[in-house]
Amino acid sequence: MTNKAAVELQKVLDAIKPLDTEYLNKAQERLDKLAIPHGSLGRLMGFGRQYAAVRQNPMPKIQKKRIYTFAADHGVVEEGVSAFPRQVTREMVFNFMRGGAGINVLGRHAGAEVVVVDIGVDYDFPAMDGLRVMKVARGTRNMAKEPAMTRDEALKAIGVGISLAREAARDGVDIIGTGDMGIGNTTPSSAIIAAFAKAPPAEVTSRGTGITDEVLQKKIAVITAALALNKPNPHDPLDVLAKVGGLEIAGICGLIIGAAAERIPVVIDGFISTAGAVVACELNHFIQEYLFAAHLSVEKGHRIMLDRLDLQPLFDLGLRLGEGTGAALGIWLVEAGVKILTEMLTFDEAGVTEGESRF
Amino acid sequence: MTNKAAVELQKVLDAIKPLDTEYLNKAQERLDKLAIPHGSLGRLMGFGRQYAAVRQNPMPKIQKKRIYTFAADHGVVEEGVSAFPRQVTREMVFNFMRGGAGINVLGRHAGAEVVVVDIGVDYDFPAMDGLRVMKVARGTRNMAKEPAMTRDEALKAIGVGISLAREAARDGVDIIGTGDMGIGNTTPSSAIIAAFAKAPPAEVTSRGTGITDEVLQKKIAVITAALALNKPNPHDPLDVLAKVGGLEIAGICGLIIGAAAERIPVVIDGFISTAGAVVACELNHFIQEYLFAAHLSVEKGHRIMLDRLDLQPLFDLGLRLGEGTGAALGIWLVEAGVKILTEMLTFDEAGVTEGESRF
Numbered sequence: 156m157t158n159k160a161a162v163e164l165q166k167v168l169d170a171i172k173p174l175d176t177e178y179l180n181k182a183q184e185r186l187d188k189l190a191i192p193h194g195s196l197g198r199l200m201g202f203g204r205q206y207a208a209v210r211q212n213p214m215p216k217i218q219k220k221r222i223y224t225f226a227a228d229h230g231v232v233e234e235g236v237s238a239f240p241r242q243v244t245r246e247m248v249f250n251f252m253r254g255g256a257g258i259n260v261l262g263r264h265a266g267a268e269v270v271v272v273d274i275g276v277d278y279d280f281p282a283m284d285g286l287r288v289m290k291v292a293r294g295t296r297n298m299a300k301e302p303a304m305t306r307d308e309a310l311k312a313i314g315v316g317i318s319l320a321r322e323a324a325r326d327g328v329d330i331i332g333t334g335d336m337g338i339g340n341t342t343p344s345s346a347i348i349a350a351f352a353k354a355p356p357a358e359v360t361s362r363g364t365g366i367t368d369e370v371l372q373k374k375i376a377v378i379t380a381a382l383a384l385n386k387p388n389p390h391d392p393l394d395v396l397a398k399v400g401g402l403e404i405a406g407i408c409g410l411i412i413g414a415a416a417e418r419i420p421v422v423i424d425g426f427i428s429t430a431g432a433v434v435a436c437e438l439n440h441f442i443q444e445y446l447f448a449a450h451l452s453v454e455k456g457h458r459i460m461l462d463r464l465d466l467q468p469l470f471d472l473g474l475r476l477g478e479g480t481g482a483a484l485g486i487w488l489v490e491a492g493v494k495i496l497t498e499m500l501t502f503d504e505a506g507v508t509e510g511e512s513r514f
Numbered sequence: 515m516t517n518k519a520a521v522e523l524q525k526v527l528d529a530i531k532p533l534d535t536e537y538l539n540k541a542q543e544r545l546d547k548l549a550i551p552h553g554s555l556g557r558l559m560g561f562g563r564q565y566a567a568v569r570q571n572p573m574p575k576i577q578k579k580r581i582y583t584f585a586a587d588h589g590v591v592e593e594g595v596s597a598f599p600r601q602v603t604r605e606m607v608f609n610f611m612r613g614g615a616g617i618n619v620l621g622r623h624a625g626a627e628v629v630v631v632d633i634g635v636d637y638d639f640p641a642m643d644g645l646r647v648m649k650v651a652r653g654t655r656n657m658a659k660e661p662a663m664t665r666d667e668a669l670k671a672i673g674v675g676i677s678l679a680r681e682a683a684r685d686g687v688d689i690i691g692t693g694d695m696g697i698g699n700t701t702p703s704s705a706i707i708a709a710f711a712k713a714p715p716a717e718v719t720s721r722g723t724g725i726t727d728e729v730l731q732k733k734i735a736v737i738t739a740a741l742a743l744n745k746p747n748p749h750d751p752l753d754v755l756a757k758v759g760g761l762e763i764a765g766i767c768g769l770i771i772g773a774a775a776e777r778i779p780v781v782i783d784g785f786i787s788t789a790g791a792v793v794a795c796e797l798n799h800f801i802q803e804y805l806f807a808a809h810l811s812v813e814k815g816h817r818i819m820l821d822r823l824d825l826q827p828l829f830d831l832g833l834r835l836g837e838g839t840g841a842a843l844g845i846w847l848v849e850a851g852v853k854i855l856t857e858m859l860t861f862d863e864a865g866v867t868e869g870e871s872r873f
Contacts, residue, residue, distance in 0.1 A: 197833045199831055239870075264846075453556070472556045474554070499614055508599055511724075
């Protein structure tokens with residue numbers, strides 16, 4: 156299994172190329188002619204340019220927006236690293252189905268469909284609209300005692316994400332957001348960035364759902380122990396993902412890889428989604444050009460992840476919920492940038508006198 | 515005239531009270547019960563709370579959103595302080611009418627109506643849908659040589675803004691955005707904050723539409739000279755506004771005052787709008803509680819204004835266009851916060867186990 160899946164993954168990774176400068180230049184040319192002081196719409200203009208280049212379309216339109224929220228459980232929760240019990244993962248999936256969670260509200264607000272993916276929840280859900288059951292396992296194993304996943308499981312979870320990106324492409328989705336739900340999942344996310352950045356766990360670990368000082372110290376100790384025990388190899392991204400990652404993180408990683416291969420721009424959410432993006436970009440660093448980082452999370456490891464990816468977050472509103480809530484807002488802001496590129500008039504079109512603006 | 519108008523203004527100012535803590539507390543109570551780790555939707559939660567308190571409605575709904583973009587000319591442009599010629603003010607008004615400007619695109623994106631107000635453009639517009647001709651004068655006078663406005667003119671322009679806020683209330687507008695168009699208007703905005711904060715003009719003056727180093731030096735010298743000549747009294751906000759302000763800044767100031775009196779929350783745009791907000795808050799400091807600051811402008815004086823108002827911008831995307839473009843995005847983000855308050859389920863409602871989150 157591993158070999159065949161690994162070969163498949165490599166094929167998808169090899170299909171991902173750097174953005175075509177022709178489209179970047181074409182977009183910039185139009186942006187330079189808009190009837191505004193040069194560059195005065197700031198980063199919004201860059202969002203439009205990047206989006207156009209990913210789509211290879213100088214006048215793109217965002218019509219279909221979709222957020223995939225991956226849910227999974229974590230064996231490491233038995234170490235007592237979270238403020239919430241394990242069953243909350245499945246309870247929140249039911250809340251997503253009711254439409255009453257943060258991601259439902261903000262997804263609706265942004266006009267984005269929310270698809271919830273059970274990639275590893277320790278519960279058998281009944282069939283429900285909007286829930287995709289694509290379970291790879293009933294949660295990870297406790298990384299403080301053994302590897303969280305086998306390499307096979309990690310590859311399989313990445314494959315789930317890739318297959319969803321292909322589905323999105325078939326459905327004509329124009330932009331994808333990522334989201335997560337998994338009690339305990341800031342622990343593997345911190346472990347992943349600690350492994351790649353060779354950072355002391357204390358420097359990349361925060362309070363997740365809101366743990367006390369005491370639990371935070373335990374969480375740091377658990378991550379330190381898991382890294383010492385499993386020795387993930389930072390030069391082998393799949394090894395890191397399998398040993399100290401999570402199933403939803405692997406799913407997000409696969410979704411990002413698949414989306415880049417399909418040339419669908421991806422807005423990554425916060426800390427957990429960015430952990431998936433870090434693994435994806437370690438596998439092929441061109442993927443970074445297909446990504447927008449929605450926001451800066453309160454989790455302190457997030458800044459280190461974003462710096463590693465050379466991504467600047469779109470906003471910082473002190474969010475630390477996950478689910479894809481930041482991605483929903485981010486999708487709408489990227490869309491604003493695309494409309495700046497495509498709906499505004501140029502000096503010529505608007506009959507406005509060009510000044511000597513050169514800022 | 516001055517006396518009657520001043521008495522009228524004082525009446526409106528006196529009607530503005532601090533936010534009712536009962537509504538702040540009621541909103542906070544609900545936010546505390548939402549099925550998320552405590553406080554994990556960050557500043558979005560505060561937007562919902564503040565909005566509910568301004569509206570005195572624990573479960574408010576934003577249905578009608580409107581941005582007023584005030585356009586006016588500036589006598590000081592003859593000193594050569596802008597990268598664009600004076601006629602661009604009127605040309606941009608025509609562009610607004612065509613729907614091809616940044617504010618049209620972002621207003622549509624946010625679902626907000628855009629009303630353009632000619633409060634002082636040096637041009638006679640034909641009747642056009644979406645343009646309100648409420649001209650107080652055909653631009654200000656050159657503040658480097660004489661006061662920009664008489665006190666009467668400043669009061670009249672404030673009155674225009676107040677009347678528009680009343681109109682908005684009658685029309686059932688739930689949230690108001692401010693915007694500006696006026697070639698040269700970063701110069702009076704810098705002068706206003708320099709006067710109130712007693713800051714050296716060089717510390718609050720930037721490149722506006724994109725002037726060269728040489729023109730920037732001239733702009734700073736012009737502001738310095740205008741302040742020395744007119745001696746605006748920082749303890750008399752109307753004196754500052756009249757002597758070194760602008761007609762659109764006075765209109766925005768009045769709109770903000772009127773909106774607070776009508777308990778309609780206002781999202782202020784960037785540097786020019788915030789200059790109007792500064793004058794409004796100098797007249798009644800409770801007004802600050804009715805405001806959301808959309809974004810941090812590239813203009814360096816903006817941070818000093820926002821600090822003075824004790825407002826934290828919602829985002830920083832390097833915008834420096836004005837028109838209300840930042841306000842459009844800001845309105846949508848505030849609306850997201852309101853929906854968090856009113857559309858999300860609590861732990862009880864969602865059947866989710868409450869954890870021990872205490873962050």
